[in-house]
Amino acid sequence: MxxxxxxxxxxxxxxxxxxxxxxxxxxxxxxxxxxxxxxxxxxxxxxxxxxxxxxxxxxxxxxxxxxxxxxxxxxxxxxxxxxxxxxxxxxxxxxxxxxxxxxxxxxxxxxxxxxxxxxxxxxxxxxxxxxxxxxxxxxxxxxxxxxxxxxxxxxxxxxxxxxxxxxxxxxxxKGFEWVEVETRGRAAHGSRPADGRDAILHMGRFLARLESVDAGLAEGPSHPLLGPASLHASTIDGGRELSVYPDRCRLSFERRTLLGEPPDAGLAEAREILGALAGEDPEFEGSARSLFTRPxxxxxxxxxxxxxxxxxxxxxxxxxxxxxxxxxxxxxxxxxxxxxxxxxxxxxxxxxxxxxxxxxxxxxxxxxxxxxxxxxxx
Ligand SMILES: [Zn+2]
Missing domain, CATH: 3.40.630.10 (Zn peptidases)
Structure with missing residues (x-):
């Protein structure tokens, strides 16, 4: 010593x-x-x-x-x-x-x-x-x-x-990227389903697809020393009170990247999911942006x-x-x-x-x- x-x-x-x-x-x-x-x-x-x-x-x-x-x-x-x-x-x-x-x-x-x-x-x-x-x-x-x-x-x-x-x-x-996703709904009294649009349930749809993307990464290309790329949901926030349809839900997730992947791989994946969900339901509204990325x-x-x-x-x-x-x-x-x-x-x-x-x-x-x-x- x-x-x-x-x-x-x-x-x-x-x-x-x-x-x-x-x-x-x-x-x-x-x-x-x-x-x-x-x-x-x-x-x-x-x-x-x-x-x-x-x-x-x-x-x-x-x-x-x-x-x-x-x-x-x-x-x-x-x-x-x-x-x-x-x-x-x-x-x-x-x-x-x-x-x-x-x-x-x-x-x-x-x-x-x-x-x-x-x-x-x-x-x-x-x-x-x-x-x-x-x-x-x-x-x-x-x-x-x-x-x-x-x-x-x-x-x-x-x-x-x-x-x-x-x-x-x-x-x-590996590198990493932080992505933020927002789904937008319509606030309404909880007793009026015809008026409300639930941004949190819409984020649920996004999360289910995001989990599939992660499962795909686990099965995808693997670096001999680092393994496959991955992602995880990091933080989530939405809703205002119990009796109100939430007009907004915000999620941030982290994508760990491998050499050869674009620095905005996570953003591209998020936008693809959002595009598919909007195609299935005209009421679905969401957007994504990249917060930070390192190679x-x-x-x-x-x-x-x-x-x-x-x-x-x-x-x-x-x-x-x-x-x-x-x-x-x-x-x-x-x-x-x-x-x-x-x-x-x-x-x-x-x-x-x-x-x-x-x-x-x-x-x-x-x-x-x-x-x-x-x-x-x-
Ligand atoms: Zn350190």
Missing amino acids: NDPVLALLRDLVAIDSVNPALSPGGAGEAAVAEHVAGVMRRAGLDVAVTEAAPGRPNVVGVVEGRSPGRTLMLCGHLDTVGVEGMRDPFTPVVRDGRLYGRGAQDMKSGVAAMIDAASRLALRGGLPAGRLVVAAVADEEHASLGADALMRDHAADGAVVTEPTDLRMATCH PHELPADHPLCRALARVLVRRGEAADPTGMSFWTDAAILSQAGTPAVLFGPRGAGLHSREEHVEVDSVITCRDVLIDLARDFC
């Missing part, structure tokens, strides 16, 4: 950085960014703190190599999801080789590993060649304002996003970055075959902006839930792998 990467991890977990866009009143990244910037500066990195949005800082530290070479970026997010239901989210507790607390797994452990890797390199003779860029970004858990801003000013020949992957090299994940991500396993990471993992006796992650990450934004990205981070469990932990040994291993990778790749 004396390893500096674990001391840093404890400090990071102890600093509240709940994403304020997810939890109103959340602390945001300002305090944790200040801490991270201080650690990097003390190690001799060239550090810049910039605002991705007001009060939502990114921290970027650079280790310059002694000769020209490739640029490797290490990227992790500083924000966490909310802490509802957690007893003591910001008090890191170590028990049985695990460190518990909000962000322990997702992803202050990955952030600690990447910062300590860069700090060690800087303090112990620097980088022989190339350039190491360490980026701690804001807002990944909501709209990725930080990664968007980062890619406006920075690029690299390869990036490792240090999200928790159980020390596996993760080359891919899927995949880096070929024979990319030089993947090959370099696999070599380091083999050397250390770790599994080196590629895997896929279920969750979306900023790797998609980096890759889309021209910086090929792979995911590699510590081992843990409970991300986004009430009890979250990371295995402390895996944080140390992650840090050491990142050091080796920087020396090999840059």
Whole structure:
């Protein structure tokens, strides 16, 4: 427990950085960014703190190599999801080789590993060649304002996003799209069926068809590491009072996309259902719109970055075959902006839930792998 990467991890977990866009009143990244910037500066990195949005800082530290070479970026997010239901989210507790607390797994452990890797390199003779860029970004858990801003000013020949992957090299994940659907009825007294049109029952028809679409996706094309695409209904709201026909019902659903699918796959599916329902019943009225979409991500396993990471993992006796992650990450934004990205981070469990932990040994291993990778790749 004396390893500096674990001391840093404890400090990071102890600093509240709940994403304020997810939890109103959340602390945001300002305090944790200040801490991270201080650690990097003390190690001799060239550090810049910039605002991705007001009060939502990114921290970027650079280790310059002694000769020209490739640029490797290490990227992790500083924000966490909310802490509802957690007893003591910001008090890191170590028990049985695990460190518990909000962000322990997702992803202050990955952030600690990447910062300590860069700090060690800087303090112990620097980088022989190339350039190491360490980026701690804001807002990944909501709209990725930080990664968007980062890619406006920075690029690299390869990036490792240090999200928790159980020390596996993760080359891919799905994209997602949020779609909102509204059905419109006609308000009327509950005793007057001839006057009313029930927007909620109409949404029921839409939901039944949406379930069939999801069943079709489950039977459809499947990625070897990610499985098939999927969707689920997320929130629903409608109606005004018990004795009134509802004039409106609003549903939002999430569609998880595979590579090769359009970014608005869910919107197209929703509109097809709405068109079919309107064709069957002239009284049916509904519309759909896309709220937000982010692309899927995949880096070929024979990319030089993947090959370099696999070599380091083999050397250390770790599994080196590629895997896929279920969750979306900023790797998609980096890759889309021209910086090929792979995911590699510590081992843990409970991300986004009430009890979250990371295995402390895996944080140390992650840090050491990142050091080796920087020396090999840059
Ligand atoms: Zn994360």
